[in-house]
Amino acid sequence: MNFAIAGCGHIAHKHIDAIAKTEGAELVAVCDPNPERLEEMRGITSAATYPDLSTLLAQQPNVDVICICAPSGLHAKLALEAAQAGKHLVLEKPVTLSLEDAELLRQAVRWGGLQATVVHPNRYRPAICRLKAALEQNLFGKLSHVNVTVRWNRSQAYYDQSAWRGTIAMDGGVLMNQAIHGLDLLQWLFGPVEEIKSIVATRLRKIEAEDVAIAAIRLENGALGVIEAATTVFGHNLEETISVFGEDGYAVIGGKTANWIQHWVCASMTQEETEALIREVERDPYGIPGHRCIIEDMVRAVREGREPEISLEDGIRAVKLALDMTGGGTRALEVNR
CATH class of the missing domain: 3.40.50.720 (NAD(P)-binding Rossmann-like Domain)
Structure with a gap:
């Protein structure tokens, strides 16, 4: 092909x-x-x-x-x-x-x-795959709340590298550029967002689009959630974290990128089973590169005449959530106050 x-x-x-x-x-x-x-x-x-x-x-x-x-x-x-x-x-x-x-x-x-697919490679990270499987098995029970956090650094020098960076027309800001994978994971893991209240701002970088954004959400399944995304963290990337809390346990997948199981508590799993799961992920926290998984899936999808694992609709859903957080493009931003 x-x-x-x-x-x-x-x-x-x-x-x-x-x-x-x-x-x-x-x-x-x-x-x-x-x-x-x-x-x-x-x-x-x-x-x-x-x-x-x-x-x-x-x-x-x-x-x-x-x-x-x-x-x-x-x-x-x-x-x-x-x-x-x-x-x-x-x-x-x-x-x-x-x-x-x-x-x-x-x-x-x-x-x-x-056939069309969108590059959201974080879905293929081993820790994320284990979390997806646990949610499909309802191991954490009824969910109370979830969190997606991207606390990264993108310096002014980063934005100044190219004229398109940080622009609304060509870049889209922290939500479209850096946090879009987290927005995809949130809906892939936990389901569609039903209600959202958000604040976005351009606080520290001299750019058109937002450099920090926070939202409170309600999922269709009733669980609440918080989205936090920023490129304003001083000095270096701090964390990318996916957290879920339910009646029968909780899990936190984190690190500078969400590749490691930081916490995993599940009523139906023994301590030995939990430790074995964490060790399994730690042996290979990155797994097969997500881009390769996506290309391999595209080849199979075209040959089999089926929709790719990550569909065009999945990509649009993440974009819609980012736009919902910024007011659908109106972007009433708090600029450097």
Whole structure:
């Protein structure tokens, strides 16, 4: 199955590696308007290089799947162009920056009979997989509340690296850029959000979009929750944490990235079983890279004519939650007060 990559920035390297390690997948082309990035690509892959997606599609008609790896604000335009050319899609997060663009993409994929997946690789982390299985078995009983916390550092120098960073039109802020994986995990693990009350602000960074956001939520199952996301933590990333509390136990998956079981208490599990579970995760907290899992699943999904494990609708659901937290795009931000 022939793959191409649109956008050759940092994240493209993960796609290149994932495609190379996936049986039945071959990278045949890449495109980027930046000549220096194309030159870098020529040093690490034999794939043909093109200055834009239109030229790539014209010159490489046998491409089956396009990986969209450009800045967030370009995802919709490039994905629509690829879909209209009949190509399946692997979309980096966030899938789009607006629900209007998401609807256009949804229609294009449906009308073309295409498969589309969104890169939310954190679903494949071993600790997250164990938590998902425990929730499906109802091991924690009726849930009282959940938390998703992203307390990271992105310095002003980080935002100043590229003109698009921190902009509403091209980046989307801490919710769309850094916390979007947590928003996906929250709904994948615990179910849809029914009610939300949020405050977002631009407190420390000189950017258009928010650098800190907090929300209180109610899930459809009745459980309450808190979402906290920030790029304002001093000096370095502090934590990424997923917590769940129920009538029969609780679990906290955390660390600088949510890869480790920090707490796991379950009424139906013995101490020995709990310790064995924690040791199992600690032996390999990262598991198979999520990008590889997603590429492998896309190959199978296209061959089997089924929806990928992470669907386009999953990606749109995470975007909708981010937009709900910012007022659907109105963004009445508290700026540097």
